[in-house]
Amino acid sequence: MGKKGKLSASMMCTGLDKIFYYLAEFKEANLEYLHIDIMDGEFVPNFALGTDYVKSLRRITDIPFDFHFLVNNPLEKMSWFDIREGDQVAFHYENNDQIPKCLQYLKRLGADSLIAINPETDYKVLDPYLDDINGVLVMTVHPGFAGKKLIPYTIDKIKNMRDYYDSQGRDDIFLEADGNVSIKNAEKLYNAGAEVFVAGSSSLFKKGEEPVKNIIEEKRKVIGWQM
Numbered sequence: 001m002g003k004k005g006k007l008s009a010s011m012m013c014t015g016l017d018k019i020f021y022y023l024a025e026f027k028e029a030n031l032e033y034l035h036i037d038i039m040d041g042e043f044v045p046n047f048a049l050g051t052d053y054v055k056s057l058r059r060i061t062d063i064p065f066d067f068h069f070l071v072n073n074p075l076e077k078m079s080w081f082d083i084r085e086g087d088q089v090a091f092h093y094e095n096n097d098q099i100p101k102c103l104q105y106l107k108r109l110g111a112d113s114l115i116a117i118n119p120e121t122d123y124k125v126l127d128p129y130l131d132d133i134n135g136v137l138v139m140t141v142h143p144g145f146a147g148k149k150l151i152p153y154t155i156d157k158i159k160n161m162r163d164y165y166d167s168q169g170r171d172d173i174f175l176e177a178d179g180n181v182s183i184k185n186a187e188k189l190y191n192a193g194a195e196v197f198v199a200g201s202s203s204l205f206k207k208g209e210e211p212v213k214n215i216i217e218e219k220r221k222v223i224g225w226q227m
């Protein structure tokens with residue numbers, strides 16, 4: 001413990017009417033990442049954030065992107081986006097027979113590489129790739145939609161993963177928690193060993209709880225920041 005957790009604001013939860021307000025506040029607070037969910041209507045039953053939206057977003061902010069590809073054929077679809085050094089990028093393990101190529105592709109671009117796993121996927125399947133990843137994105141809800149309830153066993157899963165990687169001398173592999181990371185859940189996930197926290201409709205974008213500055217501050221308090 002002791003590391004400061006990082007926040008990644010889930011842009012699929014940001015209403016376009018308030019986007020400039022949010023981006024200015026995130027910049028002011030030095031928020032670490034913008035979480036960019038890419039959904040193709042195939043891997044999950046939903047569409048999210050397209051190529052033009054992501055291009056426009058680059059023009060109005062310099063906060064690094066935390067891409068999350070929830071798509072079939074991530075190797076092809078990652079190439080449709082402008083991924084840069086300083087970004088981090090997660091693609092899913094499930095339904096993906098091109099994992100080594102995806103990792104090579106991201107390495108060439110200089111982005112941090114993560115493999116994402118669904119709640120029911122055993123983390124040991126990632127063992128062959130540990131030398132080539134920076135982190136693992138652990139879904140704490142079933143993927144596809146914002147506003148779902150955290151699946152309690154994913155907290156133990158994160159704890160077990162943290163212990164397992166530490167025992168292999170791999171404390172450099174970080175864990176990102178995605179799905180219903182409310183302030184209350186962030187505290188539990190931080191104590192379990194998560195380091196990056198996707199903040200969506202259950203925290204930063206929770207209706208009626210603005211200003212967002214206060215939510216960032218509250219959330220940071222439970223993920224290792226002395227405020």
Ligand code: DX5
Nearest residue numbers: 010146147179180200201202
């Ligand atoms: C899916 C998304 C969602 C969501 C997170 O990959 O990243 O899980 O936006 O925010 P919540 O669950 O708080 O709405």
Ligand code: ZN
Nearest residue numbers: 037068178198
């Ligand atoms: Zn996501």
